[in-house]
Amino acid sequence: MRPFALDHAASTAEALQFLDDGATAIAGGTNLVDLMKLQIATPERLVSLRRSGLGDIAQDGEGLRIGALVTNADCAADMQVRENWPLLAKAILAGASPQLRNRATTGGNLCQRTRCGYFYDTSQACNKRDPGSGCAAREGFNRIHAVLGTSDACIATYPGDMAVAMLALEAVVLTQGPSGEREIPIAQFHLPPGDDPARDNVLEAGELITAVRLPAPTGGVQIYRKVRDRASYAFALVSVAVDLTMNEGRIARCALAFGSLGTVPWRDPAVEQVLIGEAPSSALFAKAAEVLLKDAQGFGANDFKIPLAARALAATLNDATRTGKA
Amino acid sequence: MVSSTAMAVVNGVANPLPADPRRTLLEWLREDLGLTGTKKGCDHGQCGACTVLVEGRRINSCLSLAQLHDGDEIETIEAIGTPDKLAPLQRAFVTHDGFQCGYCTPGQICSAKALMQELADGWASAQTEDLTARPSPTPEELRERMSGNICRCGAYSNIIAALEEVIAADADHQGTVA
Numbered sequence: 001m002r003p004f005a006l007d008h009a010a011s012t013a014e015a016l017q018f019l020d021d022g023a024t025a026i027a028g029g030t031n032l033v034d035l036m037k038l039q040i041a042t043p044e045r046l047v048s049l050r051r052s053g054l055g056d057i058a059q060d061g062e063g064l065r066i067g068a069l070v071t072n073a074d075c076a077a078d079m080q081v082r083e084n085w086p087l088l089a090k091a092i093l094a095g096a097s098p099q100l101r102n103r104a105t106t107g108g109n110l111c112q113r114t115r116c117g118y119f120y121d122t123s124q125a126c127n128k129r130d131p132g133s134g135c136a137a138r139e140g141f142n143r144i145h146a147v148l149g150t151s152d153a154c155i156a157t158y159p160g161d162m163a164v165a166m167l168a169l170e171a172v173v174l175t176q177g178p179s180g181e182r183e184i185p186i187a188q189f190h191l192p193p194g195d196d197p198a199r200d201n202v203l204e205a206g207e208l209i210t211a212v213r214l215p216a217p218t219g220g221v222q223i224y225r226k227v228r229d230r231a232s233y234a235f236a237l238v239s240v241a242v243d244l245t246m247n248e249g250r251i252a253r254c255a256l257a258f259g260s261l262g263t264v265p266w267r268d269p270a271v272e273q274v275l276i277g278e279a280p281s282s283a284l285f286a287k288a289a290e291v292l293l294k295d296a297q298g299f300g301a302n303d304f305k306i307p308l309a310a311r312a313l314a315a316t317l318n319d320a321t322r323t324g325k326a
Numbered sequence: 327m328v329s330s331t332a333m334a335v336v337n338g339v340a341n342p343l344p345a346d347p348r349r350t351l352l353e354w355l356r357e358d359l360g361l362t363g364t365k366k367g368c369d370h371g372q373c374g375a376c377t378v379l380v381e382g383r384r385i386n387s388c389l390s391l392a393q394l395h396d397g398d399e400i401e402t403i404e405a406i407g408t409p410d411k412l413a414p415l416q417r418a419f420v421t422h423d424g425f426q427c428g429y430c431t432p433g434q435i436c437s438a439k440a441l442m443q444e445l446a447d448g449w450a451s452a453q454t455e456d457l458t459a460r461p462s463p464t465p466e467e468l469r470e471r472m473s474g475n476i477c478r479c480g481a482y483s484n485i486i487a488a489l490e491e492v493i494a495a496d497a498d499h500q501g502t503v504a
Contacts, residue, residue, distance in 0.1 A: 033389045076450065093454075102383040232452065232473035233473040
């Protein structure tokens, strides 16, 4: 690691001051310390948020407010989350390992880098790590890469699970920063690479995630299906988060989000419009997949993700509409 | 800056945290405190060899900066058992051949100890069908819950057998026998 200074904020206000002075926030550090070891991230100053007072889960009207410093393990273990927003608990538990979930936090997880092997390999071209250097993945080993939302500059897929569930649950990211407080719908939080893949999200300099707010529970059937190379502790090849309500044999309400398919957690309202009001059938699910994947572009080794996503979507919808179980 | 009074309690003994903020918890335990039972495997949070208990929770010590542990209580393999007085988990690993080279074993034992507490606390896993029910320690559950610990010798089935024995002996799942 490169040398750096480490300060400890005793409050949110103090953390914001350090951030305003150019420090980088550290919570659990499971992603940041890893990147610092490889000198991909080289902050000169860190500020620890551990004592910054953001570690609580609290009711928020009919919704829930999850502090930015709540660990992934505590969030998934919270009985309100398990009972009323099970999709979030399932997605968190599908990700990483127990050891990592004990350190990783809600805010830190949202800020984990969108990344691929070439981002980690400092001998390779990567526009995200080294803007303007090119993208070695396009012509390289790109089996795990995105098929939606890519650009000439970057084809890395957003690898997380938690944010995919939050996207289907229509969570809101609460921040504080130099220009005050913001409430950012999670659908607008992550940024597709465009011509600036170095930037993963809309946070401005000095801005801090303070909490994530979940809206009132929908009472729908909630399933997180994660398709991956091994049964546990692996990134998804494709994941599907669904929150769906049936009424008299038809899909009355449906929210769908996809992980490891796009460059950001992916949600497409047009897919949901295909489904809402209809009776479930294989033909209907195939039509939804067609809408989802109409602009999908593979890069060779990841071409398989396109039919895989269609099948994962159909299987998830089948479970959600027929058995109500994953 | 680290405060000159920043301390962490390791296996019951208070120790001042290192002055260099780059020191990971793993390096501090091994290099500064001489507690070499905790192993450095991948050093990137992928293998679990560095697993220790912080405030009773298992974490990858390789990915945690030591200075972030001011006031924490840390337990390493050195406090779980000794060669003369093995903990039940350690005895079960020996009985069931839960290792070959042994390099991953301290992390496996620390992880398994925390796993038993998580079961006692009713935590769900990706294998738990009903998120709100008390989880049962099926082999599928145990494999999922141990997936953060890699064993390159491939002793997995014996590790699960060792865990099953200790958990069966702790039938109330109170997490007290490990």
